[in-house]
Amino acid sequence: MLTLATATWGSAFIAGKYAVVSFEPATVAFLRFLGAAIILFPIMWTVEKNRPKRTKKDYLLFAILGLTGIAIYNICFFLASKHAPVIKSSLFIAANPILIVLLSSIFLKEKLTKNHIIGMVIALTGVSFIITEGDFASLIQLGFEPIDLILLGAVISWALYSVVGKVVLAKFSSISSTTYAVGFGTLFLLPFxxxxxxxxxxxxxxxxxxxxxxHMSVFVTVISFVMYYYGIKEVGAAKSSIFINVMPLSAVIMATIILGETFTLFHAIGATFVIIGVYVAMRVKKDKTNKGNRLSTKKIGA
Known part of the structure; x- marks a missing residue:
C-alpha cells in the first residue's frame, strides 16, 4: 500500500509540469486540493458517521496538517516544478525520510534500529544515483541558489506533516485525518x-x-494520501518515510513511458538500491513480528 501510494506521488512531478504552464504554483495547489476536498468530505460523511468528537486541540492539529503538508509543501513543490533544476529538487524531496526519522525519534519516541538506518541510506543512495546518473560531483557544480530555501521548506513542512499526522492518527482514521487536513490546506491556499x-x-x-x-486531485491526493496515512498508522512515521524514496523512482519510470525519456543503466542500478533499501528497512519489523509470534505460540502451548 505504501509503495503504491508513493509511486503514485511520482506522477505529480509530470502532472505538475503540465499544470504550471497554465497556472501559477499556488493556484495549481489550490485547485488540486479543492477538487480533492469536494470528493473527500462526502466520502468521510458517508463511511464515518460515528467519528470521534472534535475538540479545539484536534482542529488545531488539523490546521497544522493543512498548513504544513498541504499549503506550504505544495507551494514549494510547484515552485520547484517551475524553477528548480530536476537534479536538485529531486534530491531535496528524497531527503525527506532523514528528517522524518529524526523528528519521529525525538517527538514520537519511535525506536530506530540499525537495519532501519542502513535501509534508509541504501534507498537514498539509489535515488541519488538515479538523479545524478552516477555523477555525484554535479551536485557541487550546481552550488547554492535561492530556490534551495524553497526546497528546504518543502522538506521541513512534509516532515512535520508526517510526524504530526502520527499524533492525529491515534484518534482519527486515515480518511478523517486526510479530509480535515485537505480542508484546512485548501482554505490556506485560497488567498494566494x-x-x-x-x-x-x-x-x-x-x-x-x-x-x-x-489527476492530482483524485489519484495523487485522495487515494494516495489516505493509503499513506493508513501506512503511518500501521508501521509508524519513520518506517513509512522510507517509501518516499519510491516517488522519484516512479517519476523516472513514468517519464520514460509518458514523455519518451530514455531509461538508462543508472536508472536500473538506482532502482535496485531503492528496492533493497526499502526491503532492509521493513525487514526489521517482519523479523520482530515473527519472533513475537513464535514466543506467543510457545507461551500458549505452555
Missing part, C-alpha cells in the same frame, strides 16, 4: 490563488492542465 489568478487565466487554461489537476 485569488491574488495570483484571474478569470482570464482560468478560461485560457489548456485541457492538459485541467486533466493534470484532476
Amino acid at each position: 490563488a485569488i491574488y495570483e489568478t484571474s478569470w482570464a487565466d482560468i478560461q485560457s487554461a489548456s485541457l492538459t492542465a485541467w486533466l493534470s489537476i484532476g
Whole structure:
C-alpha cells in the first residue's frame, strides 16, 4: 500500500509540469486540493458517521496538517516544478525520510534500529544515483541558489506533516485525518490563488492542465494520501518515510513511458538500491513480528 501510494506521488512531478504552464504554483495547489476536498468530505460523511468528537486541540492539529503538508509543501513543490533544476529538487524531496526519522525519534519516541538506518541510506543512495546518473560531483557544480530555501521548506513542512499526522492518527482514521487536513490546506491556499489568478487565466487554461489537476486531485491526493496515512498508522512515521524514496523512482519510470525519456543503466542500478533499501528497512519489523509470534505460540502451548 505504501509503495503504491508513493509511486503514485511520482506522477505529480509530470502532472505538475503540465499544470504550471497554465497556472501559477499556488493556484495549481489550490485547485488540486479543492477538487480533492469536494470528493473527500462526502466520502468521510458517508463511511464515518460515528467519528470521534472534535475538540479545539484536534482542529488545531488539523490546521497544522493543512498548513504544513498541504499549503506550504505544495507551494514549494510547484515552485520547484517551475524553477528548480530536476537534479536538485529531486534530491531535496528524497531527503525527506532523514528528517522524518529524526523528528519521529525525538517527538514520537519511535525506536530506530540499525537495519532501519542502513535501509534508509541504501534507498537514498539509489535515488541519488538515479538523479545524478552516477555523477555525484554535479551536485557541487550546481552550488547554492535561492530556490534551495524553497526546497528546504518543502522538506521541513512534509516532515512535520508526517510526524504530526502520527499524533492525529491515534484518534482519527486515515480518511478523517486526510479530509480535515485537505480542508484546512485548501482554505490556506485560497488567498494566494485569488491574488495570483484571474478569470482570464482560468478560461485560457489548456485541457492538459485541467486533466493534470484532476489527476492530482483524485489519484495523487485522495487515494494516495489516505493509503499513506493508513501506512503511518500501521508501521509508524519513520518506517513509512522510507517509501518516499519510491516517488522519484516512479517519476523516472513514468517519464520514460509518458514523455519518451530514455531509461538508462543508472536508472536500473538506482532502482535496485531503492528496492533493497526499502526491503532492509521493513525487514526489521517482519523479523520482530515473527519472533513475537513464535514466543506467543510457545507461551500458549505452555
